[in-house]
Amino acid sequence: MSLVRPYGDTQDDGAVQLSFTLPIAWDEAADEAARQLVAKMGFSDVSVVEGRAISAGFSFFVVYARTLVAVDASTIRAPSATGAALSIEQVDELIARRVGRKLKVVGACIGTDAHTVGIDAILNMKGYKGDYGLERYRGFEVFNLGSQIAVEDLVRFARERDVDAILASQVVTQKGSDIANFTALAELLEAENAREGLLLIAGGPRVTNLLAAELGYDGGFGRGTLPRDVATFIARRISDRQPG
Amino acid sequence: MSLVRPYGDTQDDGAVQLSFTLPIAWDEAADEAARQLVAKMGFSDVSVVEGRAISAGFSFFVVYARTLVAVDASTIRAPSATGAALSIEQVDELIARRVGRKLKVVGACIGTDAHTVGIDAILNMKGYKGDYGLERYRGFEVFNLGSQIAVEDLVRFARERDVDAILASQVVTQKGSDIANFTALAELLEAENAREGLLLIAGGPRVTNLLAAELGYDGGFGRGTLPRDVATFIARRISDRQPG
Amino acid sequence: MELRIDREAVARARRLAGAIVDPVEDFIERHSTVSVERAVARLCGVDGVDGAGVPLANRLIDALPAREAGVARALGAAIAESGRTPQQVAAAVAAGEALPDPAGTPETALRAALRVHIDAGLARIDAARALRTALLARLPQGEPPLLYVIVASGNIYEDRTAAVAAAEGGAQIVAVIRSTAQSLLDYVPFGATTEGFGGTYATQENFRLMRAALDEASERLGRYVMLTNYASGLCMPEIAALAALERLDMLLNDSMYGILFRDINMQRTFVDQHFSRQLNARSGIVINTGEDNYLTTADAVEQAPAVLASQFVNEAFARRAGLPAAQMGLGDAYEIDPDLEDGFLLQVAQAQLTRQIFPDAPLKYMPPTKHMTGNIFKGHLIDAMFNLTSVMTHQTIHLCGMLTEAIHTPFLGDRALALENARYVMTTARHFGDEIEIKAGGRIELRARDVLSGAVRILDGVAQRGLMRAIEDGTFADIRRPRDGGRGYDGVFAKDAAYWNPFADALAGGAVPA
């Protein structure tokens, strides 16, 4: 057990900063409403350090308070899909040696999402933050379908080309659209019995590997992902599946 | 009943921003720990939008989440000590008419507090933000004892000079020192039977009128107080106590 | 603060931009599109949708026996025959009636029949403009940089709440972000809408609701709060028409955005932008161009010359449409990597360069977005440096950056913090830009020089190949678009000899009432 609490300036002081807007005009009672609200959330030592009108019927608050809540950090597992990344040469060598052919990967922004910069960063030759994209690897054959790809089209493409991995990107998260689209993709693959033998990867700024696992994906990559993290992951996973 | 919840971009969405530090090294599991922690606090839709190492053993997080907690704004009362402020002339006229003599007020930073700027702002001729201090009023005789005044000395002074009002300031709040000092002052006055007929006023950036009332004060003034707010309050309160 | 810039290079860039757009203008002159025609119908009073939700304007244009002649002739003929109003004609078409062949009506008769509706349309535009002028005189808007915020809840009523709150909090311009990819719809949705996606549909009713709410707030606040929406897309001309009628004050209107960033056919876009800008000119609407898009999709340091080149092209097209400089809100954005050493210097260089090259244009300055992260504290600082750059270099239209840019479409509180940020920085450093000089031959000046010469190089290349060919080659934003590919190509057609567009004729002079 290693209970972890927020740390202000002393172990276990539980210090947390909050801010929010309330749909009420500002006066001293509004500050008090904010205080009571945060106290009701279960915080103690609630200090409303800022409360002010931001418009006629809305007030904005900054609050510091303490929480007694703790989590047992020793039990929390969130294994990363990102391990010690290999170099391009190492990835290519691994694929050549264990798979013996190029791996076909298809990437797309699925659903209505048009934010291609992220998936392009992973796939395009140019890459991201000085790290070359998968197109640069000898070990990959890359298909980048671009933006707003219906999951049906993606699944059809994957089957027609017999790809080894699908890379789905979701940047817009409003109203849970990312979860809905990711789920639709996974379910369609299951429904079409196309899931087996396919590496299914999710990515986007709000994606975590844990979330991806919950959605039935093999791996999930979030903000700051570098192409080599993804390349290494694909190469290792598919190599591991090879007989011998 | 008018239940009030935090407002992000839609009525009752309950959106709240939090930030805190955890005393653990950063990795994906730390993000997950932060997520679980906030979920355990009772929030839903917890989104850890930023998590990063700020030093070897500490990580910092920014989180957005939703709360279901609401407060009934219609029942929250926090009557302000600040009402429609009078002008200097009006205050002086009110005192002259209803009391018929100068009101004696004594101010001090009590306990170990040395932050005199706030109480000086209220009392000194010069005032605050263009609003003259109580020394400028004909209706007040002002004694400003300055910083780090023991409550015993303040109470003795008040008795010796037979003052009408005590203005106590507390700026330092660390480890509850403000509450301790305010309480000590109120209790000493009670103990010495000196409370009656005396207007007892608390002030400081974390003071609210509600808090002051809880501590047995007649009024409390927080951040942004102007001298005229205080002058008006004293003049009105003491006038109201006059017979006829 | 003044950059010493190579005036000859600027003149050259402007000549090249003229040479680039002139052949396109010839093309534009000879063509029309379904959206241009729908705009004409709308300006004549056609409104509403059929039972299936299809706008009557669309039904009418789709029913034209010969669109090459334009809708005006058909409408005029129908009116002359039936004595109906344009709206009644459209409703009848939607109900299944066929339009009469205009050939059956003498040219003078059909023109005369439509006259009153044309004049009424123009009169509404002019009245809206006159009202804006009067309101601005009575309720002065305040000094630039004009603080511009977006609302984007998807629900026009929540947007209205947010817009009024923003106005009360200091916003001088409110933009209602359009539901995602509305630009790809070949019709304008109808009515008040509450279910947008990442934004709220641009509809005439939504325009009206918002303008009314902001008018009320303007009166209360004693300063006129402007309203903005998006034109670029498959319905540029119609949105321009509706915005004119509902007194929007600005419109996102870029001569190439749709082509590059939405894969809209280039011929369609060129024809549409021209007519939409003619309408903008008449209605006194300030256009906002979309150069920020080059910067969000590629490296901002590298793309600076492309931004400038695009500004010259937008300017040239705008001028051909009769827009005065005072209505050209040329775009730029603060998108350089915040961790780049001296990135701020590069931003100042570019912002000041733009300011000096387009001295009379109400420049539109877009905030950092791409490099914003979940770290709202750092994001707020990046926005502050953006605010500083804007006030130093006298940008006109200042889109306030949000500390939550990377997280969600703005919360009401985010907007308040963004306005506070801009107000603080622009007050404490109000005249800073006027009190300093840029070191001659220093990094800032050299950067500005490089950006300008880079832009000239791009324009030179485009002028040689022709704009359409250059776009096919991927000259802009590394994006290649075929001349006859992309969305909406089937909506482009060559005008025939009988073609008549009374509004285009009325607006052609670019003559703008005061």
Next chain:
Amino acid sequence: MELRIDREAVARARRLAGAIVDPVEDFIERHSTVSVERAVARLCGVDGVDGAGVPLANRLIDALPAREAGVARALGAAIAESGRTPQQVAAAVAAGEALPDPAGTPETALRAALRVHIDAGLARIDAARALRTALLARLPQGEPPLLYVIVASGNIYEDRTAAVAAAEGGAQIVAVIRSTAQSLLDYVPFGATTEGFGGTYATQENFRLMRAALDEASERLGRYVMLTNYASGLCMPEIAALAALERLDMLLNDSMYGILFRDINMQRTFVDQHFSRQLNARSGIVINTGEDNYLTTADAVEQAPAVLASQFVNEAFARRAGLPAAQMGLGDAYEIDPDLEDGFLLQVAQAQLTRQIFPDAPLKYMPPTKHMTGNIFKGHLIDAMFNLTSVMTHQTIHLCGMLTEAIHTPFLGDRALALENARYVMTTARHFGDEIEIKAGGRIELRARDVLSGAVRILDGVAQRGLMRAIEDGTFADIRRPRDGGRGYDGVFAKDAAYWNPFADALAGGAVPA
């Protein structure tokens, strides 16, 4: 960026400051204080406390038969008599033994008896300095502005955690804020402490614990992280001595802070600051003066000339104590009302003026505090403008502002955000100050001129009346302090003819080993 400043006015100010401090120096020369003597005892090796927690240094000085002759003679005599060490002598005194009358020991004998302890004391100081020099050569500290953060939990162990975390997060200097009003204690508390109030007690053991932790971090990080504490107060000389021994790198040390802001007697302060600064000079410790205090207690726009005048006075006193310019961390602060229009320009003017007037001094720039509120978002922005001013004007020691300044002593996370703020702004605008010029005759230059002439006016008035009289009259910070009032006055005494302070003698030349 250069201000054209009136060099003659600067020279005049410097002459006036010299004229102001010279008579005070005469006074200083003829006086000593109990704290000076305790510092001498400590440097000779006296350490520890008695059963009641009273430091042996205090017990020893209180037991002196004639303090007018100084502790050194008494100590020398006792050693000569008894063969004890200074520590043993002090312990014996604390146990109740009386000190022998030094008159009983020949002058040469008592001096000779103390020699080895004096040399040992000086050697420890020099060794600490040499070690710092070696460490800095091996582990370069990085470029200025040097990021300075405070820790202030009250508990030295929590402070240590916070300091190491801050160092890892980029801090180049760590200050341990002293428990409130420690400056009013007429002794230095002892041992490791965990119960401070708004800060942590300055004790030798706390210094040691912190220096060890930062040394370890410095090695790990490959850059030397400096440590700072506070000297000004009733124990200035002793803190200077302990800091020298424990290799602190900087000390808050102001020639007038104690007088004005702590009601410490002025004679006491003047004598104490002189000896403490001699020690600082020898130990290579950079002083930080406290001009920020003028700005936190009164209006910052009005007080600017007072700040500059005080800097000249601090400089003059420092020079008389043998401090080279490279050790004069003259103070200034960014305290102008954030809502004042063009306040930023005034700040830039003042910061640049200070930079040019004291070109070789490692200026100490203090962050906004007074106008910080519970609005942490706005506070973070004010800190950003402060950071920008600092990097533009090449300040040296940069105290990072905290977004929670108005709320609590910094949380660990606050410090990380503050460092990130400074790093971001100072990177993106690294050479901005070098790439611009201040407009001749513009607002910035005029403000600088006004501040300088205001300072000259103040110094002129002080020079005419004499410094002590001027302070009595309330010239500085509107605060009046009587010459013989205030705390610690009874600890000041005139030296008699036999007075001996071997350290003062050794340091008098101001000769500082390399």
